[in-house]
Amino acid sequence: MLKTIILLTDTVQQQQPLANLLREHNRDLAFCSALSASDLSALDPNVLSGARLVSFAADVAVPEKFLLELGYGAYKFYATPTQYPGLPPAPDESDDDPRCYSVIAQSMTIWPDFKKVVGLETVTIPDGTVPAERERMVFSRLAYLFWGMSHMIAGGATDLPGVIGSSECQRPTAAMMN
Template sequence: MLKTIILLTDTVQQQQPLANLLREHNRGLTFCSALRAADLGAIEADVLGDARLVSFAADVAVPEKFLLRLGYGAYKFYAAPTQYPGLPPAPDECDEDPRCYSVIAQSMMIWPDFKKVVGLETVTIPDGTVAAERERMVFSRLAYLFWQMSGMIASEAADLPGIIESSDGRRPALAMMN
């Protein structure tokens, strides 16, 4: 039974609104807050079997051992320019600001081939938009995607349905890894 959502966010101010939204869909949830990988390590091991990790706009590497202990998976909400899917561009790679971004909800797995996209939207930035407004537009779409998916995130489902996933949806067995 899903009992705990571990919220990994970029700022502490994001924690309460996200928790409140998820609690609307599942009043029985408890929440653990994390801003860094060290915060994840401080969570009691017996909590993880009934927990789901949700990373929202956080650029934190989650340890593999932590992911393996989660009973209800882990999902990452992030934004990326479409010309660099999955990665932000290096500062010297592009003189202009990107005009199109993807906001993505993706499963977090230790096996890259088994990650799947569970939510996706595109944001087109009008010409002449200043950097602060561009960031606001992209963040607003990311928050909207989270809002749309909040019912599924707070649900008992052990695995959210993918809209883009590998052709073989099986999780590798230990024998496959050797």
């Protein structure tokens, strides 16, 4: 049974609103906060078998051993620029000022073939948008994706359904490595 959500965020201010949203869907959840890989390694190992890691807008490398010990998987919410997917950028497009972003929720595993996208949206930035407003628009869309998936994140399913990714139904375990 899912007992704990480990929230890995970029700032402390993001922790409470995310926890409050998830708690609306599962009042019995406990929450652990983390801002770095060292915060993750400081968590009680006994908690991990009943836990799910949720990384929200955090650029932190999660140790492989930690991912293997989680009983309910790990998911990362992030944004990335996506100009002309599948095509080279136009010569007049600047990489410093992307107009299109993908906000993505993706499973985190140590096996690349088992990663899957569980949520995906696109944000198009209007011409002339200043960088601060662009960042706000992208972050708002990322928060909206999290909000829309919060019932699944707080639920007890071991794996969230993928919208893009492996056709494999089973999450790999440490025993599969042998």
